[in-house]
Amino acid sequence: MTDTVVIAEPAVQNVGYRFSWGLAIGGGVIATAVTFFLLTLGSGFGLLLVSPVHGGVSAPTFFTGGAIYFFVAQAFGFAVGGHFAGRLLGPLIETQMQEDIRAGAHALVAWAVAVLATLTVVAFAGLTVASTGAKTAALYGSTTSQTNVVGPTAYLVDKLYRPASGGASVDAVAPRAEAARILQAGIANGGKLATDDHARLVGLVSREAGVSHDAAEQRVDAMQSDISAKTRRAAETARKIASYTSLWIAFSLLFGAIVAMGAAVSARIEDDRQAPTAVRAGF
Numbered sequence: 001m002t003d004t005v006v007i008a009e010p011a012v013q014n015v016g017y018r019f020s021w022g023l024a025i026g027g028g029v030i031a032t033a034v035t036f037f038l039l040t041l042g043s044g045f046g047l048l049l050v051s052p053v054h055g056g057v058s059a060p061t062f063f064t065g066g067a068i069y070f071f072v073a074q075a076f077g078f079a080v081g082g083h084f085a086g087r088l089l090g091p092l093i094e095t096q097m098q099e100d101i102r103a104g105a106h107a108l109v110a111w112a113v114a115v116l117a118t119l120t121v122v123a124f125a126g127l128t129v130a131s132t133g134a135k136t137a138a139l140y141g142s143t144t145s146q147t148n149v150v151g152p153t154a155y156l157v158d159k160l161y162r163p164a165s166g167g168a169s170v171d172a173v174a175p176r177a178e179a180a181r182i183l184q185a186g187i188a189n190g191g192k193l194a195t196d197d198h199a200r201l202v203g204l205v206s207r208e209a210g211v212s213h214d215a216a217e218q219r220v221d222a223m224q225s226d227i228s229a230k231t232r233r234a235a236e237t238a239r240k241i242a243s244y245t246s247l248w249i250a251f252s253l254l255f256g257a258i259v260a261m262g263a264a265v266s267a268r269i270e271d272d273r274q275a276p277t278a279v280r281a282g283f
Contacts, residue, residue: 018092023085024106028113031081031260035114038073042066071252078256079263081114082107086264087271099272100265107264111257175208183227190235191228198224 046066085106092099182201186193193201198220206216 018102019105020089021109023088024109025113027081027085027106027110027260028117029081030084031077031110031114032117033077034080035074035077035118038076039070042069042073067248071248071255074252074256075259078111078114078260081110082260082263083267085110086267089268089271091272099268103264103268104261107260108257110264111260115253175204179204183223186224187227187231191224191231193220193224 046062046069049062086103089103089106092102094102179201182193182197185197202213202217202220205211205219206213209216209219211219
């Protein structure tokens with residue numbers, strides 16, 4: 001009679017929910033890189049469809065297509081990052097539920113890393129653009145002095161100082177520059193001129209354009225009403241655009257998180273399915 005001795009290996013303690021920050025951060029970096037690459041590629045092809053000379057797709061179509069492409073690109077990037085984190089986790093002695101939770105947690109952290117990295121890049125780019133714009137404005141303001149009225153208020157000033165029928169054309173530099181500054185202050189205040197600014201502007205228009213006080217006041221009031229209406233329309237349009245953009249980005253990020261976790265869980269399932277085959281091949 002032959003006795004068979006079975007030597008059991010030491011039991012591996014079930015540590016469960018092991019977390020690897022390296023994999024999570026690596027998945028986030030990969031997701032950010034893939035998304036950035038796809039967005040850059042899409043921007044290049046998208047700009048080929050728009051030509052200021054030969055025309056092309058309309059602006060609504062272009063922005064709608066761009067929004068859909070952004071949605072798909074970031075979802076694909078998060079899927080790649082989540083799959084990377086889930087596939088390289090490695091097996092543990094744990095239940096299927098524990099493994100799915102562990103994979104999903106890694107994918108969620110990878111998603112958060114990608115979002116924070118994107119926000120950092122956007123914030124840095126915004127600060128750079130703002131700094132460059134401020135320097136350009138300071139340089140432009142220091143070199144132009146008050147010889148001409150330029151900018152969005154130039155036409156408004158010309159319209160205010162338009163001489164009466166048969167009157168001679170005037171080209172007073174200082175009054176026009178002052179009127180431009182008054183109008184800019186009014187635009188910044190929502191299109192409403194302060195009482196003293198209104199009186200000053202009426203006096204300038206009446207004196208420099210050669211019209212009566214009542215006619216100058218009518219011009220200023222008409223201009224103020226037009227500016228107020230345009231300011232309200234611009235503010236409403238900006239509000240709608242900001243609202244739609246925020247909702248779209250929030251929905252796309254939420255969808256990206258779901259895609260990342262789903263990719264990580266599916267990667268673990270694929271890894272578990274291929275593990276027995278690898279063990280048999282080793283024998």
